[in-house]
Amino acid sequence: MATAPGLPHFIVIGAMKCGTTTLYRHLADHPQIDMSRDKETDFFVAEKNWDRGLDWYAAQFSGRGPVRGEASPNYTKRRDFPGVPARIAAACPEVRLIYILRDPVARAESQLRHGIIMGDLSPAAEGFTDSHEYAHILDASRYAHQLEPYLAQFGRAAILVLDFDDLRRDPQTVMDRVHAHVGVAPRPIGRAGAANDSRELARVPAPALRFARSPLGRRVAGLVGRDTRDRIRAALARGRDRRPEALPEALRARMRDDLAPDAARLRAMTGLDFPGWSV
Template structure:
């Protein structure tokens, strides 16, 4: 594989990576893990390092700088969370780059009802100003297939299993995270080799109500390369305070999601959901497909 990087041996790289899925609680997991005294989470929650179209060209020096330098006598596990790592249709090759760079990494894949996840991503796109509010042409658009792909969990998991042993990937249920966050956090700690730790009461994470009040041009700039560079100059807490301070405008609202479109999502995702259950051995009884 052609790569613009030097060898990863001896580098300050992650021991574990949350690979998605988008709108499935990755921000909550990131914050809970960041509060663990034995864990160092990346400076940017979504480094997108292994995405060729995003930060892979930045190189390993850039990626290594996402993590704090170790304090002698107090080593910590390093981790990051980038939901774009499970969007293989538009961002191919992520799993292969990850395996080449961090072959021993433990991976965490948290999922929810794939139809509910797709609808949530659509609403998120409207709030961020990256999708139109109307639905007339959405079902035949690039955006529809982009959102659909992120809900094809079997397809995404199969890509990682081609490059990592099956036991390296922990598949978690978002519904359990909502009902019993401590149980999910304990399982994550066990999977990555960290001591169990009480979950912190961090409040709402990635709250759509707050995002809907931040002006859409500001949100789009924050996701641009220039905006991400500027954000990298300040800490996570400062970025959160700035976002709360900007959430002063009128709330934006996505159009009501029609049942016909929801039914199309169910039809398009049914086969993948069945295969995902077979691959993981998990029932996902509450899913709509």
């Protein structure tokens, strides 16, 4: 697979809250694959790391494996981070892409619950469904809208679209497809373990979460590996459970109405059925 020296051969482009961390860990376990040091480089997001340049991006990979990859769900948040597909195409025109999805309403709910746990969102607030926050959450669940510019830049053959339900139900079969798509040998996969588990996050004390999101916290996190960060988070998850109450059915119904047209377009666009979805 031809690619520029030091740059990735494949990228997991999302979606957020759809198993990208599980997929990252399975891929990182493959001896032929060199995944980026941190799961989310966010390099192709102009508002984040694009200005750091290609040398910085190449340095995110160890060089220990012949096939390089990364996973940044922010690459499919077109509303807030436009222009990502064109930047990827300019730097890595032959890259293979992986887009893992789940029921768009369930995905939006998961992101909303995460925002509540982190103290960023209050869906009970008046006018929430007309807010920037609501539009931001729904954007990542509009998979057809996100996929369109990638299809225009790369074509359908370069993009593997997966359903997270399949990864949970039959991970080996899904990873066999992934390995073939990125050009590595098939390999039995290990147990990826819980990834980005909101139940664990809900027990981490709020001051620790605020520190982790601060500039200093991010710098400290960059000094240790992902496994070490996971162990620290697990050790901190001993506080009071702050999991939010069930979302109002009226809010779920609104999300279903708002997301159904895009889900229909996605099925037509990909030829996939997504039989377990609610829309």
